[in-house]
Amino acid sequence: MKISVDWLREYVDLKDITAQQIADKLTQITCEVEEVVSLGRGLESVVVGKILTCDAHPQSDHLHLLTVDVGKKEPLHIVCGAPNARAGIVVAVATVGTVMPDGMEIVPAKIRGCESFGMCCSYAELGYKAEDEGIIELPLDTKIGLSITEVLPGLQDEIIDIDNKSLTNRPDLWGHYGIARELAVIFDRPLKPIDTALVHEYDKLPALNVKIEDNHCLSYGAIKMGNFGGVVSPDVMQNRLYKLGHNSHGFLVDLTNYVMFAFGNPLHAFDAQKVDKISVGTVKAGTEFTTLKDNVVTATKDMLFIKSNGQPIALAGVMGGKNSEITTETTDTVFEVATFDASNIRRTSVAVGIRSDASMRYEKALDPELNWLAVAEVLRLVRKYAPQVEVKSAFTRVVADNLPVMTREIVVTKKMLNSFTGVDFSGLDDMVERKLTGLGFQPKIDAEKIVVTVPSWRAWKDVTTPADVVEEIIRNYGYQNIQPVAPLVEIAPVPFTAVAKAKDTLKDLLAWKYAFSEVHTNIWYDTKTLKHLNLTAPSYATVANPFNKDDNQIRSSMLPSMLTVASLNK
Amino acid sequence: MNDIEKELEQIQTEAEMAEFHKNYLSKTGKLTMMMAGLKDLPASERAEAGKRYNELKRAIESQFFKKQASLRAKAVNEKLKNDPLIDITIPAIKKTQGSLHPITHLTRRVAEICSSMGFLVVDGNEVVTEFENFDAVNIPADHPARDMQDTFWLTNGKLLKTQTSALQHEILKKHGPVVSAIFPGRCYRNEATDASHEFSFFQCEGMMVGENISIANLIYVMKTILSQIFGREIEVRLRPGFFPFVEPGFELDGSCPFCGGKGCSVCKHSGWIELGGCGMIHENVLKMADVNPEQYQGFAFGFGLTRLAMMQYAINDVRLLNSGNLEFLRGIKR
Numbered sequence: 001m002k003i004s005v006d007w008l009r010e011y012v013d014l015k016d017i018t019a020q021q022i023a024d025k026l027t028q029i030t031c032e033v034e035e036v037v038s039l040g041r042g043l044e045s046v047v048v049g050k051i052l053t054c055d056a057h058p059q060s061d062h063l064h065l066l067t068v069d070v071g072k073k074e075p076l077h078i079v080c081g082a083p084n085a086r087a088g089i090v091v092a093v094a095t096v097g098t099v100m101p102d103g104m105e106i107v108p109a110k111i112r113g114c115e116s117f118g119m120c121c122s123y124a125e126l127g128y129k130a131e132d133e134g135i136i137e138l139p140l141d142t143k144i145g146l147s148i149t150e151v152l153p154g155l156q157d158e159i160i161d162i163d164n165k166s167l168t169n170r171p172d173l174w175g176h177y178g179i180a181r182e183l184a185v186i187f188d189r190p191l192k193p194i195d196t197a198l199v200h201e202y203d204k205l206p207a208l209n210v211k212i213e214d215n216h217c218l219s220y221g222a223i224k225m226g227n228f229g230g231v232v233s234p235d236v237m238q239n240r241l242y243k244l245g246h247n248s249h250g251f252l253v254d255l256t257n258y259v260m261f262a263f264g265n266p267l268h269a270f271d272a273q274k275v276d277k278i279s280v281g282t283v284k285a286g287t288e289f290t291t292l293k294d295n296v297v298t299a300t301k302d303m304l305f306i307k308s309n310g311q312p313i314a315l316a317g318v319m320g321g322k323n324s325e326i327t328t329e330t331t332d333t334v335f336e337v338a339t340f341d342a343s344n345i346r347r348t349s350v351a352v353g354i355r356s357d358a359s360m361r362y363e364k365a366l367d368p369e370l371n372w373l374a375v376a377e378v379l380r381l382v383r384k385y386a387p388q389v390e391v392k393s394a395f396t397r398v399v400a401d402n403l404p405v406m407t408r409e410i411v412v413t414k415k416m417l418n419s420f421t422g423v424d425f426s427g428l429d430d431m432v433e434r435k436l437t438g439l440g441f442q443p444k445i446d447a448e449k450i451v452v453t454v455p456s457w458r459a460w461k462d463v464t465t466p467a468d469v470v471e472e473i474i475r476n477y478g479y480q481n482i483q484p485v486a487p488l489v490e491i492a493p494v495p496f497t498a499v500a501k502a503k504d505t506l507k508d509l510l511a512w513k514y515a516f517s518e519v520h521t522n523i524w525y526d527t528k529t530l531k532h533l534n535l536t537a538p539s540y541a542t543v544a545n546p547f548n549k550d551d552n553q554i555r556s557s558m559l560p561s562m563l564t565v566a567s568l569n570k
Numbered sequence: 571m572n573d574i575e576k577e578l579e580q581i582q583t584e585a586e587m588a589e590f591h592k593n594y595l596s597k598t599g600k601l602t603m604m605m606a607g608l609k610d611l612p613a614s615e616r617a618e619a620g621k622r623y624n625e626l627k628r629a630i631e632s633q634f635f636k637k638q639a640s641l642r643a644k645a646v647n648e649k650l651k652n653d654p655l656i657d658i659t660i661p662a663i664k665k666t667q668g669s670l671h672p673i674t675h676l677t678r679r680v681a682e683i684c685s686s687m688g689f690l691v692v693d694g695n696e697v698v699t700e701f702e703n704f705d706a707v708n709i710p711a712d713h714p715a716r717d718m719q720d721t722f723w724l725t726n727g728k729l730l731k732t733q734t735s736a737l738q739h740e741i742l743k744k745h746g747p748v749v750s751a752i753f754p755g756r757c758y759r760n761e762a763t764d765a766s767h768e769f770s771f772f773q774c775e776g777m778m779v780g781e782n783i784s785i786a787n788l789i790y791v792m793k794t795i796l797s798q799i800f801g802r803e804i805e806v807r808l809r810p811g812f813f814p815f816v817e818p819g820f821e822l823d824g825s826c827p828f829c830g831g832k833g834c835s836v837c838k839h840s841g842w843i844e845l846g847g848c849g850m851i852h853e854n855v856l857k858m859a860d861v862n863p864e865q866y867q868g869f870a871f872g873f874g875l876t877r878l879a880m881m882q883y884a885i886n887d888v889r890l891l892n893s894g895n896l897e898f899l900r901g902i903k904r
Binding site for chain 2: 027029030031032165168342346347419423465467468471474475479480482483484485486487488489491492493494495499500504507508510511512514515516517518519520521522523541542545546547554561564568569
C-alpha cells in the first residue's frame with residue numbers, strides 16, 4: 001500500500017522528520033516498509049512565467065514561438081508545440097538545467113532553426129497527474145518567477161510503500177489516517193481529531209429507504225446528493241490519487257477513492273436515478289450480474305448484493321454494477337458507506353476472482369464506526385470543491401442485529417507484562433500510558449495492572465487477548481531495547497532417538513563406505529517417465545490440485561525417480 | 571660434495587641405491603659420522619660448522635630422493651611395456667566417494683547444536699491433516715493467512731504440510747506443557763518455481779514452553795543458535811511481523827554472517843539478512859493443545875533450511891537441490 005507523506009501531514013505534524021525516518025520507525029514498530037520513493041526532486045527550477053507574445057513558427061504549422069516573462073530582466077525565447085499556448089496565460093516554465101521526472105535535461109536548443117531556452121510544462125510532464133491536455137494554465141494572479149514547487153505543494157512528495165502482508169492483522173492501517181495515528185504515537189505528536197458533527201446537520205432531511213436483509217452486512221449507510229453536473233475533480237485530489245497509482249475518473253469516483261485512501265473505509269457512488277429502495281442481501285443462486293468492469297459474476301447463495309427494488313446493483317464489498325454506474329450524465333448520486341463481514345467478502349472475492357481495493361480492505365475486518373469518518377469527509381470535500389451541490393437526504397445508516405463486539409476491556413497484570421516480555425516495566429507507567437492513550441486504548445494503570453478499553457478500530461478481530469495489549473506496549477518500548485536473557489530452565493543435552501541415530505548411521509555408511517550419493521527428488525511420479533519405462537507404480541495418495549495435472553500420484557516407491565536420476569547422471 | 575653427487579648420478583639400479591644409502595645416509599654412514607665429529611670442535615667453530623653440515627646433508631638427501639623416484643618410475647614403465655598381462659589402454663576404475671545432501675549436512679548441524687542446548691529433535695510427517703496445518707495453529711477457515719500459502723491438497727482431505735508449524739500441536743500434546751523441541755522438515759507450497767522458489771523446501775521450526783519463557787529469552791536463544799550455526803557472533807533484530815500462531819509475532823533478522831554486518835552483496839549492503847519468523851505462542855495454540863495459557867507461555871521460531879543451505883554453500887539456484895545432479899551434490903562439502 002502506498003502512503004503519501006504530504007497527505008499524512010494533513011493529520012499529524014511531521015516537521016523536522018524525514019521520510020526515511022518515518023519508514024525506519026514504521027518498520028521497527030508497526031509494519032514493513034518496502035521502499036521510499038521521492039517525487040518531484042529537482043523541479044525547483046521550474047518557475048511561473050507569463051506568455052508575452054505567441055507567434056507562429058516560420059518552419060512549422062503547429063509550433064509556436066513564445067516570449068515568456070519569468071521575472072528576469074529579459075524574457076525567455078521558447079519554442080512550444082502545445083495547442084493551448086497563447087499570449088496572456090500564466091504557465092510553468094522548466095528553465096535551462098532542469099532535469100525532468102523522466103530524466104530529460106532542459107538545454108538550450110535549436111528547433112527547426114529557432115532557438116529555445118526552456119520548456120512550458122504540462123501536468124503530466126511534471127509528474128503531477130496523468131491528465132495531459134496541453135500546458136499548465138495557472139491563475140492569472142500567480143506571482144511570476146515563483147518556483148512551481150511552491151504553487152503546487154503536492155508536487156514534491158515522498159511515497160512510502162508498505163508490504164500489504166504486514167498489514168494483514170491491522171484493519172486500522174488501510175488509510176492515511178491510521179498510519180498518521182501510528183506516527184503520532186511513535187513521534188509523540190498530536191493527531192488531528194476528525195469532526196463528524198457535520199453529518200448530523202442533515203438529520204432533518206428525509207431518510208432513504210435502506211434495509212439489511214442478511215446479517216453479513218454489518219452496517220449500511222447511504223446519503224443522496226444532487227447537482228454534480230459539470231463538477232471537475234480538483235487538482236489536489238487528482239494529484240494525491242495519481243501519486244498512489246490511480247488515474248482520475250471524474251469527481252464522484254475520485255471522491256470515493258480519495259476518502260477510502262484517507263480513512264480506509266471503501267465507498268461507492270451510484271447514479272441516483274438508477275437506485276430506489278435499497279436492500280442488502282443475497283439473490284437467487286445462479287443469477288448473473290455484470291460489474292462496472294464488465295466481469296460477469298454468477299451469484300452463489302451466500303454472496304451479498306446491494307439491491308434496488310430487489311434487483312442487484314452491486315456486488316457488496318467487491319465491485320459496483322454496470323447497471324447503476326456513474327456516467328458523464330450523472331447529476332444526482334447516492335453514496336454508500338458500509339461495512340461487511342470479513343469472511344463473507346473474502347469468500348466472494350476468491351470465488352469471483354476479483355480482488356479490489358474495497359474487498360482487500362473489507363476482508364481485514366473493518367471498524368463499522370469508520371462509516372462516520374468517511375461520510376463526514378465526503379461532506380467536507382463536497383462543500384469545499386462542489387459548493388453548488390445539494391444534499392438531498394439524511395445520512396441513513398442501519399446496522400445488523402448481530403453486530404460483533406466493537407469494544408472490549410482487557411486486563412494485563414504487570415506480572416504478566418514483565419514475565420512475557422522479560423523486561424522490567426516498573427517506573428515506566430508514564431510511557432505505557434502515553435503510548436496506549438495515543439493509540440486510543442484509554443488505559444487505567446494501578447500498582448498491579450493495566451486495564452484498557454480497546455478502540456473500535458482495533459477491536460473486532462485484532463486486539464482480543466492480553467498478549468495483543470502486551471504487543472502494543474512492547475513494540476512502542478522498542479524491540480531493540482530488550483536485553484537478551486538466558487532462559488531459566490534446566491538445560492541438558494537431549495540424546496537422539498534410536499531411530500534417528502540408525503538413520504544417520506545408515507546414511508553415513510552408504511555415503512562414505514559404499515560411495516552412494518543422497519538425492520532429493522519429487523514426491524510425485526512423473527507420468528511420462530513411468531510410461532516411457534513401461535512401469536506401473538503404486539500410489540500413496542492423489543494430489544487434488546497438482547502442479548502438472550498428469551503428475552498427481554504421490555509415490556510409494558522411489559524406484560522411478562531414482563532411475564531418472566541415474567539416467568540423468570550416466 | 572661434488573664427488574658424492576657424481577657417484578649418485580652414475581647409479582643405475584635399486585641395489586646400487588641401497589648401497590649408496592648405507593654408505594652415506596644410514597646410521598653408520600659417512601655423513602652421520604661427520605655429525606658425531608662436530609662435538610669435538612672448539613665451541614667457537616661449532617655453530618658455523620653445524621650450519622654447513624646441515625646444508626650439505628639436506629642437499630644430498632634431496633638428490634637421493636629425486637634419483638630414487640626417477641628410477642622407480644622407469645622400472646614401472648618398463649614393466650607396463652613388457653608385461654603381457656598389463657593393457658594400459660583399458661580405462662581406470664574411478665575411485666568415487668559418495669555424498670550426503672547439503673540439507674542433511676545442515677539439518678545435522680542444527681540438530682546437534684539444539685540438542686546440546688536441551689532441545690528435543692522431532693521428525694514429522696509430510697502429509698498432515700487440515701487441522702494440524704491450519705486450525706491447530708490458529709488459522710481458522712476463511713482466515714486471510716490461508717491465502718498466504720498455496721496448499722497442495724490430497725483427495726483424501728489431507729494435505730502436504732505448508733509449514734513445519736503443523737507439528738506444534740502434536741508436540742505440545744505429546745511432550746508438553748514444558749517442552750523445548752525443534753522439528754526440521756520438508757514443506758510444500760503450490761507456487762511456480764524459479765531460481766529462488768521451489769514448491770518443496772525445508773524449514774526448521776522450534777519452540778520452548780515453560781512458566782516464564784519471555785521475549786528476552788527468545789532473543790537470547792536465537793542469538794545463541796544462529797551464532798553456532800554460522801560459527802561467528804550473530805546479532806539478532808526483531809521487527810513486527812504477522813503470523814497467526816504467535817502474538818506478538820516478529821520477523822527475525824540476523825547480522826550478516828558473511829560480512830559481519832558491514833554490508834556485502836549477500837545482505838544487499840544492509841548488514842542484515844532476513845532469517846525467519848518467530849514470536850510468543852498464541853494462547854489459542856496452547857489452549858487447543860490442552861496447555862493452560864494462564865500458567866504456561868513460550869516462544870516459537872522458524873527459519874528456512876533451504877535458504878540457509880543456499881547461503882552457506884553459495885548455491886545460486888534452488889532447483890539444483892532437487893535436481894539429482896551428482897556432480898553438484900558431490901561438490902558440496904560439509
